Amino acid sequence: MFVWEALQDVTLIILMVCAVVSVGVGIATEGWPKGVYDGLGIILSIFLVVMVTAISDYRQSLQFRDLDREKKKISIQVIRDGRTKEVFIYDLVIGDVVQLSTGDIVPTDGIYISGYSLVIDESSLTGESEPVNIDDKKPFLLSGTKVQDGSGKMLVTAVGMKTEWGKLMETLNEGGEDETPLQVKLNGVATIIGKIGLAFAVLTFLVLTVRFLVEKALHNEFTHWSSYDAFALLDYFAIAVTIIVVAVPEGLPLAVTLSLAFAMKKLMQDMALVRHLSACETMGSANCICTDKTGTLTTNHMVVDKIWICGKAKAINNRNGEGILGLEISDSALSFLLQVIFQNTGCEISRDEDGQIKILGTPTEKALFEFGLLLGGDFASQRKEVQILKVQPFSSDRKKMSVLVALPKGGLRASCKGASEIVLKMCDKVVDDSGKPVHLSEEQTRNVSDVINGFASEALRTLCLAFKDLDDTCEESRIPDFGYTLVAIVGIKDPVRPGVKDAVRTCLEAGITVRMVTGDNINTAKAIAKECGILTEGGLAIEAQDFRNKTPEEMRDIIPKIQVMARSLPLDKHTLVTNLRNMFGEVVAVTGDGTNDAPALHEADIGLAMGKSGTEVARENADVIIMDDNFTTIVNVAKWGRAVYKNIQKFVQFQLTVNVVALVINFVSACISGSTPLTAVQLLWVNMIMDTLGALALATEPPVDELMKRTPVGKGDSFITRAMWRNIFGQSIYQLVVLAVLNFDGKRLLGLNGSDATKVVNTLIFNSFVFCQVFNEINSRDIEKINIFRGMFDSWIFMVVIVATVTFQVIIVEFLGAFASTVPLSWQLWVLSVVIGAVSMPVAVVLKCIPVHRTTAKHHDGYDALPTGQELA
Numbered sequence: 001m002f003v004w005e006a007l008q009d010v011t012l013i014i015l016m017v018c019a020v021v022s023v024g025v026g027i028a029t030e031g032w033p034k035g036v037y038d039g040l041g042i043i044l045s046i047f048l049v050v051m052v053t054a055i056s057d058y059r060q061s062l063q064f065r066d067l068d069r070e071k072k073k074i075s076i077q078v079i080r081d082g083r084t085k086e087v088f089i090y091d092l093v094i095g096d097v098v099q100l101s102t103g104d105i106v107p108t109d110g111i112y113i114s115g116y117s118l119v120i121d122e123s124s125l126t127g128e129s130e131p132v133n134i135d136d137k138k139p140f141l142l143s144g145t146k147v148q149d150g151s152g153k154m155l156v157t158a159v160g161m162k163t164e165w166g167k168l169m170e171t172l173n174e175g176g177e178d179e180t181p182l183q184v185k186l187n188g189v190a191t192i193i194g195k196i197g198l199a200f201a202v203l204t205f206l207v208l209t210v211r212f213l214v215e216k217a218l219h220n221e222f223t224h225w226s227s228y229d230a231f232a233l234l235d236y237f238a239i240a241v242t243i244i245v246v247a248v249p250e251g252l253p254l255a256v257t258l259s260l261a262f263a264m265k266k267l268m269q270d271m272a273l274v275r276h277l278s279a280c281e282t283m284g285s286a287n288c289i290c291t292d293k294t295g296t297l298t299t300n301h302m303v304v305d306k307i308w309i310c311g312k313a314k315a316i317n318n319r320n321g322e323g324i325l326g327l328e329i330s331d332s333a334l335s336f337l338l339q340v341i342f343q344n345t346g347c348e349i350s351r352d353e354d355g356q357i358k359i360l361g362t363p364t365e366k367a368l369f370e371f372g373l374l375l376g377g378d379f380a381s382q383r384k385e386v387q388i389l390k391v392q393p394f395s396s397d398r399k400k401m402s403v404l405v406a407l408p409k410g411g412l413r414a415s416c417k418g419a420s421e422i423v424l425k426m427c428d429k430v431v432d433d434s435g436k437p438v439h440l441s442e443e444q445t446r447n448v449s450d451v452i453n454g455f456a457s458e459a460l461r462t463l464c465l466a467f468k469d470l471d472d473t474c475e476e477s478r479i480p481d482f483g484y485t486l487v488a489i490v491g492i493k494d495p496v497r498p499g500v501k502d503a504v505r506t507c508l509e510a511g512i513t514v515r516m517v518t519g520d521n522i523n524t525a526k527a528i529a530k531e532c533g534i535l536t537e538g539g540l541a542i543e544a545q546d547f548r549n550k551t552p553e554e555m556r557d558i559i560p561k562i563q564v565m566a567r568s569l570p571l572d573k574h575t576l577v578t579n580l581r582n583m584f585g586e587v588v589a590v591t592g593d594g595t596n597d598a599p600a601l602h603e604a605d606i607g608l609a610m611g612k613s614g615t616e617v618a619r620e621n622a623d624v625i626i627m628d629d630n631f632t633t634i635v636n637v638a639k640w641g642r643a644v645y646k647n648i649q650k651f652v653q654f655q656l657t658v659n660v661v662a663l664v665i666n667f668v669s670a671c672i673s674g675s676t677p678l679t680a681v682q683l684l685w686v687n688m689i690m691d692t693l694g695a696l697a698l699a700t701e702p703p704v705d706e707l708m709k710r711t712p713v714g715k716g717d718s719f720i721t722r723a724m725w726r727n728i729f730g731q732s733i734y735q736l737v738v739l740a741v742l743n744f745d746g747k748r749l750l751g752l753n754g755s756d757a758t759k760v761v762n763t764l765i766f767n768s769f770v771f772c773q774v775f776n777e778i779n780s781r782d783i784e785k786i787n788i789f790r791g792m793f794d795s796w797i798f799m800v801v802i803v804a805t806v807t808f809q810v811i812i813v814e815f816l817g818a819f820a821s822t823v824p825l826s827w828q829l830w831v832l833s834v835v836i837g838a839v840s841m842p843v844a845v846v847l848k849c850i851p852v853h854r855t856t857a858k859h860h861d862g863y864d865a866l867p868t869g870q871e872l873a
Helices: 002-006 010-030 034-071 164-170 181-218 227-247 251-269 277-283 331-343 363-374 379-385 420-425 442-457 500-509 522-532 544-548 552-561 570-582 595-603 616-620 631-673 680-698 705-709 722-750 757-779 796-815 827-838 840-849
Strands: 075-080 083-088 097-101 109-121 146-158 272-274 288-291 303-309 312-315 348-351 357-360 387-392 400-406 412-419 427-431 437-439 460-470 484-493 513-517 540-543 562-566 588-592 606-610 624-626
Touching: 002 034, 010 034, 034 680, 083 348, 097 109, 109 387, 181 227, 181 631, 227 631, 227 680, 251 272, 251 277, 251 631, 251 680, 272 631, 277 606, 277 624, 277 631, 288 570, 288 631, 303 363, 303 442, 331 363, 331 379, 331 412, 331 427, 331 460, 331 484, 357 363, 363 379, 363 460, 363 484, 412 420, 420 427, 420 442, 420 460, 420 484, 442 460, 442 484, 442 522, 460 522, 500 513, 500 522, 500 631, 500 705, 513 522, 513 570, 522 540, 522 562, 540 544, 540 552, 544 562, 544 570, 552 562, 552 570, 562 570, 570 588, 570 595, 588 595, 588 631, 595 606, 595 616, 606 616, 624 631, 631 680, 631 705, 631 722, 631 757, 680 757, 680 796, 722 757, 722 840, 757 796, 757 827, 757 840, 827 840
Parallel strands: 288 513, 288 588, 427 484, 513 562, 540 562, 588 606, 606 624
Antiparallel strands: 075 083, 075 097, 097 146, 109 146, 272 624, 303 312, 303 484, 348 357, 387 400, 400 412, 412 460, 427 437, 460 484
16 A cells, blocks of 8 residues: 555656656667666666655554554553453443543443432533433433543443444544644745756756757757657656656655654653654644643652641651551541541542452542541441432532531531632531530631641642531532531642652753642642742742733733742633733643643643543543653653754755755756766665655654753744755755766866766766765754764664665665666775765864854754745745
8 A cells, every 4th residue: 555655656657657668768779688777777766765665654654553552542440340440441341330530531332320410521422512410310321422520330331333432433534643833844845845846857858958959950960860869858858857856855744754753652662642743843842831730740649748636736657557646636536537538538449359459549539548547447337337428529620529428327417628728618617625516716717727828838738628417407419518617637748759850940941931730729839839940039929819810911911920820720721821822922831630621731732631640531632641640751752842853954954955966966967068967767866865764864863962951943933044054055065066076077087088987977976976965964963063973873773774875875886787877986986985975074064163143033053044945935
């Protein structure tokens, strides 16, 4: 299939026609086998180009297939064989019981078994925006729909293509990847270069044909035409077509795809799954990252570090269970605490095949649950004693979780836990030293607030635990929002991940602003932000409520200073991202893990979803999935994005140099001498060095640390910089001067005589030209730095390409002369060819020492960008 696609190239089809005609004319004029050499040489070159292109495309498709397989590795909790376990979504079978919670995508068709307040968004299937309440009366769940609220268990009844979603998918053909912004930009450059090449090709053909006709007229042979004349005209046409082949930089899209695919594969090893090709490239331009705190900057393994209960605050030091509180509290107070922890939890206990206990739940829930177990609580007995009537799961809007249970001796009890400021406002009583609920005075409320702020200033996440007893006459469908008794305040610690501080420093050096957007209170957020190096002197930490109330003019003033936004709702994150993009033209990357982060992830230039803690809805709306939830991985994605951009710049510099030299030397030679030193077969070989092999060598270079010491590439920055133009024209002038001297005065300088002198000079020109490109490929490894050898021997792909190019060149010149119109060269001429190529390296050093004039608009690498080919045209 890929071979067939490669053969669809119009210029290759024209060349194939030329080759067939050439074979026919050659046999008629020169006989067998000499007459077929030229045509066969073109066919062989076409075969090589097609095979290399097809193999390259095939390998890319395999890479994308592997990546696609990784994308679909979504873990889900199921009950199977009486045990709760995690399986991949594609391993689900009919009869499994799937656990659903807010933010999940329903993986299969199924029937509702049990749950609390399960609300499903079926808009992806039905188009109806109104969410559907799932219960015993309406129990059917469809794959591809989203859990908007609540939680539940579902019996799987259909999987794969048998589901409603599968049947819908059968009718659709999934579209391929969209072109990335860089590919769009390069396609414009490629079109202009192609048109210039076409103009050169037409002019070269016209000049050669007119000279040929004029010479026939001068020799009075205009009326006498032979097969040799037809062969000459056909040869001119083949050269013109080949100039188009060389000029059209079909290697540009290949280089971009190769570079992005290579980066994607490497990032996969570094725990980042790139879902869209363009994200990898866009991340290189990012100048702002809006990041979550929990799980991204921190380890997401939480433990209770401090507790305030019965009017006393104490650090939790002893992890062995006995005397874990380190202070004496009454049995009734401890009983209240354990009831609130175990009755109001989303955690579940499971045993794996080895009999080991595993706690399933969110990190915050697990920290509280483990703390309850350390206090000697019994989860099973606590759950058996009561009947759960209603559950309000935690959401980023409510910032609390509430449960209503029926007590064994009659009556109801509501338990609540959540953000300290919110739950404290709901309390009018507090558990005292003796374990009895007493009135909560204003002074006590202020003291409790001071405790909360004290915990938060130590970078602890605070939760209030409270309960309220109700009588049986209360309405069971509503959980009250007032009149609670405060039991305890816990401070949960989530340590900062190792390496985050260095990663943030790297971002700041790279001109990337890091902003923390978190649901935690302002003191906790500020403490963590300072520890990570995000909150700097002059930076602003603001609460989302204050931000929300600002006018657009006030927002314009404060947004550049915002480094921390606390107590934020998903809509606040969306507003911040929208304003950063629209008001300030920033390229924004956003991290998110919750369902409600989906709008911000979708709005951002690059959405980064958390692989471990993220919901399926968040992952679906993201461009990149951070598999280890680590901020350092995000910095790595930015570094690879910049490497992709830089690698394509290197390749374009290399390719344009070859283009300029090949076009000009053939055109000038055709105008002056009536012949071209580079034949169609030779140009096809150069085209393969330049496009396929050049893309392979330069587009797969790994990133270097210096990339993160420059400001990002701006959206409006031109792709070809002044430094690149300097290198292109400098190298082109050197190569053209040397090749022109060899072409017009080579025989005299080298003392060549005899019938094959012209062929020897043309072979030397071809050989020198190829070696110039080999050394220019090495020069192109760095556009600015003089030391172009650094890391070269570590890149095995680059070394293989260089060795392969030189090896094939020796074979073509020494053994395939009949096809490539070359003759074997003496060792002195081989040395001369290599020396001519090698001199391009000191030329490159001299060029890099020439300062490039700077104006006010500075490019990301410190140099101004000249217009692209399109702008020049």
